[in-house]
Amino acid sequence: MAMKKILVIGAGRSASSLIKYLLENSSKENWEVTVGDVSLELVKQKTANHPNARAIAFDINNDAQRELEIKNADIVISMLPAFMHMNVAKDCVKFKKHLATASYVSKEMQDLNAEAKAAGIVLMNEIGLDPGIDHASAMKVIDHIHENGGELISFKSYCGGLVAPESNDNPWGYKFSWNPRNVILAGQGTAQYIENGEYKYIPYNRLYLQTTTIEVEGYGKFDAYANRDSLSYRKSYGIEHIPTMLRGTLRMPGYCKAWNVFVKLGLTDDTYKIEASDSLTYRQLIEAFLPAGKQSTKEKLVAFMGADADKEAIDKIEWLGVFEDTKIKLTNATPAQILQDLLEVKWKLQEADKDMIVMQHQFQYKNAKAEIKNITSSLVVKGEDQTYTAMAKTVGLPLAITAKHILKGTIKSTGVLIPTTKDIYEPVLAELESMAIVFTEKEF
């Protein structure tokens, strides 16, 4: 068997489990694994002098280096932010090399489909956690229902990157296990979904109030708020005419009601800068968003929120220290940037902390006998430590497994793909199961 060359671009937090898997399997599979990142130190840390690893400092904007490395590889795994994939993808087409990413298929990526097919290569996308494991696990159940003559009538799917109960020591029940900025800006816009055949819309101003509660056996209840886009999944999953389809994000109970305080105040706005923000304290910042008055900042906030907040919500806000006269560090920063800077300290995943991924699909279908049936499929994954987080495992392992199958040639399709077909999702889910990343199904 000829040696295969894998190029991993990006060695950040979510690449840890990916790189570990690739190196652990490198001798058996006969792989040379090149890992490139702007930070060579980060790469060296993650590859730890493994004999099959090649650690390089890699600058995505250095055209000559990028082309050379891609030309030398058999498959490229890009862990770059989504907007940086395109130069890599174009080089992959040019040099006829496969590509795998955990990002949503952009319009530009989709436009490469015909060229990728002509080149005989796979441009695999959306093969991380969400998107990724969600597609694979949902399609497994959907295909099963359809194969048995059933008709799916409702599909609700929820996912959250949370903190494990044993590491949950703050009133929000939340710590950052991925990009904090995305958490601060989450939900801006209007959530769109369909319910009983009717489109439903929830604008940002009440997204965190109009939540639902879901339960995962052994882990209790969670708050869920609707994701912006639930509708486009109907096409991806081949269920265009489903009457009810909703995707949502999970948080610990009470988080959403407290987060809504920041939404209502305006503290998640990222569109303008607060002049000389470093001359203000957090308390003064909160005051700037409150009507004038003689009460304390906390009293004013309680009055301002009215029925939209309860004591638990205000307690969570208070725990962040924003009623105190601590100076803001950032200058001329947006409200969202100031809030992120504070939360990155307060919600830091500590050395000994474990994160936790929770995913639940809720299917309702009419079976061949026209009976209404339900399936709930739930996944809980805990991190091992700060490096091999649940997030890193659930993003990186599906990518690594898929890359392996692309190299082995067991995936026959070419072009721009996502893991909604059996040939892709079956081997991924089977191998994840062997690593204890497994969905629990309930029928009723």
Next chain:
Amino acid sequence: MAMKKILVIGAGRSASSLIKYLLENSSKENWEVTVGDVSLELVKQKTANHPNARAIAFDINNDAQRELEIKNADIVISMLPAFMHMNVAKDCVKFKKHLATASYVSKEMQDLNAEAKAAGIVLMNEIGLDPGIDHASAMKVIDHIHENGGELISFKSYCGGLVAPESNDNPWGYKFSWNPRNVILAGQGTAQYIENGEYKYIPYNRLYLQTTTIEVEGYGKFDAYANRDSLSYRKSYGIEHIPTMLRGTLRMPGYCKAWNVFVKLGLTDDTYKIEASDSLTYRQLIEAFLPAGKQSTKEKLVAFMGADADKEAIDKIEWLGVFEDTKIKLTNATPAQILQDLLEVKWKLQEADKDMIVMQHQFQYKNAKAEIKNITSSLVVKGEDQTYTAMAKTVGLPLAITAKHILKGTIKSTGVLIPTTKDIYEPVLAELESMAIVFTEKEF
């Protein structure tokens, strides 16, 4: 006296009074007035075969025609939408012709300052109503206070384009006298102002709830909501260190509380399209933004709004017919577009209707004896009919008067200007006064 040539670009609704003034003064001032618009019919209607008028079909994107006409003019008055001024402005610099507009100075316009000075021409902007008359009338009082050794400590300024009491026959007290789209989208973003030396921010989600009431003698009370930008005016007015500065928009009492229903529902969102919106009725559209339930749409809306709406607000919403199963006409339209399409019918300024402009400045200052004094300066202008609206008069007349003074050479400055200096605002305000567009001042 040599004949002067004026080129007016745009003959829409807000150009009526401008063109009328120019033609009425054309013989005395020895002007030839060329009016150009995409619609030659509109131009002919507005110029009515006046001997000093030249009516032309004019396409702003026809470079040859634009250059030719500007080269032949002494001054250009552009009534184009703000984003279309720049080609005109660049030609004015190139051919050394003056320009006047009622639009805010854009960054690109400001960048022409040095070239315009070198060419010895005036690029006058912000010389309509708001911006325009607001600058002129505010600076007159501010200069007066400063010249008498006073120190301005608070400046609040409000303006609204409304309907005259005698034409006010709908529960909203509102009809469109200018661009409807701007009314639908008004306030999106975050309002920023300064109060007692502290910056204050009001995000869109509560802008129409956090209103204040102002009173204009003889016309009663009005609701005022804060404009997005109050801060930049400090620099324009040379009052950088003023502790309190707020600009706001006026509506009839109760309008804001009712409009907030649309804001909270999400119906003013212009960022996404409702699929097949023409298959829905207005009632179904409202339902799409409400939580599910078995009550009537109106009952659900009342419950949904809670304390944020009262009976009067719901009555206003009901008057628009949105609880009825009337089909929506637009397809694949944004919520804001659908709302605009409805309101353009419901809030149409009818043939016999008169519009009304209300402006009020509230100054507080410390005089030379360190006493706190107040000045209120108020303007009310009513339209004559559908053509010579208050809006057309207050936008067009300051433009026309300023153009006259530029041609006469009484304005000595060159470059990019706005009417905040005495040489510009004094003759404009004096002549407006002669046409009964006059501020009433009260000191207390």
